[in-house]
Amino acid sequence: MVKIKNIEFYNFRNFKNFKTSFDDKLNILFGNNGCGKTNILEGISLVAKGKGIRNANIINLIKKQEDNFLIKKNLEIQKNEFNIEIFTETNKEKFKKIIKLNGDSSKDSLNFLNQSVSFLIFLPEMERLFQSSPSYRRNFLDRLIFSSRNDYNILINKYKKSLIERNKLLQSYNIDDDWLNRIESDICLLGLEIYKLRNLQLNILNIELNNMKKDHNFQFDVKLKIKDDFENTEINSEEYLTKLINSRAYDKQFGGTKIGPHKSDIISIVNNEFDASLLSTGQQKTIVLMILLGQCNHLVNHKKINPIFLFDEIGSHLDKYNRQILLDMINRFDIQFFLTGTDKNLFSFVSTNAKFYNITD
Ligand SMILES: Nc1ncnc2c1ncn2[C@@H]1O[C@H](COP(=O)(O)OP(=O)(O)O)[C@@H](O)[C@H]1O
Ligand SMILES: [Mg+2]
Known part of the structure; x- marks a missing residue:
């Protein structure tokens, strides 16, 4: 306490x-x-x-x-x-x-x-969570993960550093292939870990939200999931690495890395029907509060936090x-x-x- x-x-x-x-x-x-x-x-x-x-x-x-x-x-x-x-x-x-x-x-x-x-945090901007940029939703999810794992930011920072390093290499005149391969396999490992933790967090929230239906007549039935290039696939490191290698030319030209968890979006499907971005700000606030309630339940009852x-x-x-x-x-x-x-x-x-x-x- x-x-x-x-x-x-x-x-x-x-x-x-x-x-x-x-x-x-x-x-x-x-x-x-x-x-x-x-x-x-x-x-x-x-x-x-x-x-x-x-x-x-x-x-x-x-x-x-x-x-x-x-x-x-x-x-x-x-x-x-x-x-x-x-x-x-x-x-x-x-x-x-x-x-x-x-x-x-x-x-x-x-x-x-x-x-x-x-900490669990609500900020006024979150009333537009589902209409704001994917990066805001990623950060929202990452903060929830951080609330139960205080070392999560180390993983995120390592991943970001590796992306920057790969970028620099791709832009350099003489690309050191060994070094590039090493960095890309690091990126895959770190990226997969981020996918894993984010999916785990979303599963926890989906379960908590479902369980809470018993004591609440929530207005909405909410399902959260990740949306990106790897959606619906069991991502494995081989496939991830192949995609990274295949996107080298593109990434060199446009700067940045085309695929990975830094490109994911988190979407919320309401009543099995529509995306939460269609909701009013007050209703988006409801969903954010539901998520925070679910996370609190998880922290208190399963993590002793x-x-x-x-x-x-x-x-x-x-x-x-x-x-x-x-x-x-x-x-x-x-x-x-x-x-x-x-x-x-x-x-x-x-x-x-x-x-x-x-x-x-
Ligand atoms: N570094 C600073 N030095 C002095 N005043 C600051 C500084 N940073 C913010 N403020 C002032 O703090 C006020 C905003 O405080 P804030 O906590 O956002 O208000 P609110 O009560 O609306 O939440 C503004 O008037 C702003 O100018
Ligand atoms: Mg204020």
């Missing part, structure tokens, strides 16, 4: 000096546009690996005209309290995020932290179906929630004791 007990910001985004404590269960942040609600969620999310919920360049986290930011928080992990400090350091002009756990930034401390903390929910601008489009899903999440799991919206009234349907925060700038 992980809970964020309190937080302090110094020169972080629009905050000069901000300090608050949190409820173990339900925190609702409200206030006008631009008051810093998303910034607070971002500050919370930075305790995990990576660049936070906005995937922002670290330099933008520092309050304008200042040199550095400092985020302090107290975390409760399995009933023990830890203090966390997050700030940046520059190395050869590059900014790097530093995290200290009880004053210590050793690998062991950071591994412990990464293994303990997991208690994620923290960061739901930004969740207040809009909360019709009775979306409210029902949100309430079910809040009531079903003993985990910590952070919800934001412009107005306190948007959350009047929440019956659980919630702590409300009026954020003013």
Whole structure:
């Protein structure tokens, strides 16, 4: 069980000096546009690996005209309290995020932290998840995988690096064939692993969504699947490698790699009939919430991971179906929630004791 007990910001985004404590269960942040609600969620999310919920360049986290930011928080992990400090350091002009756990930034401390903390995230852009670009849907799926496997980003990064390396080689004057073969077989191995994990994740979600039908009268029956060149085929490494080799000329001419998991799309078939891109934004939100509920169920019951929910601008489009899903999440799991919206009234349907925060700038 992980809970964020309190937080302090110094020169972080629009905050000069901000300090608050949190409820173990339900925190609702409200206030006008631009008051810093998303910034607070971002500050919370930075305790995990990576660049936070906005995937922002670290330099933008520092309050304008200042040199550095400092985020302090107290975390409760399995009933023990830890203090966390997050700030940046520059190395050869590059900014790097530093995290200290009880004053210590050793690998062991950071591994412990990464293994303990997991987030499930809703962002307002997700109301158009099925109308946005395939890359946004891939990232959405990858974030879900990351919520249960904190080393997944290493695989993705290795894969991306290998693609860049292959590109460079293809563009070079004297192609080193051995090197190219080596890289392509690496790409196949890594790519197959990504396909495997993504398919596994989608299967888990399809099963969870199906099981939840018992306690929910969801409006939609949803099936998720991957769509790309390898769709409907049992991809094996031989076929993958052959396709890669055959696309060398094309890839050299156009730059990039034509096939692989970086080209996949994730599609969602509704009621066995149509693609979720035809749904309204509020209805797409329903599907995203269903997916997050399913993933939470999986994390809590099968992985013994208690994620923290960061739901930004969740207040809009909360019709009775979306409210029902949100309430079910809040009531079903003993985990910590952070919800934001412009107005306190948007959350009047929440019956659980919630702590409300009026954020003013
Ligand atoms: N590095 C920064 N320094 C100072 N202000 C910033 C910085 N980054 C963002 N802001 C300000 O933060 C505000 C946006 O905060 P945000 O959390 O997105 O608001 P909201 O409450 O609508 O979610 C904007 O006014 C923006 O100018
Ligand atoms: Mg916002």
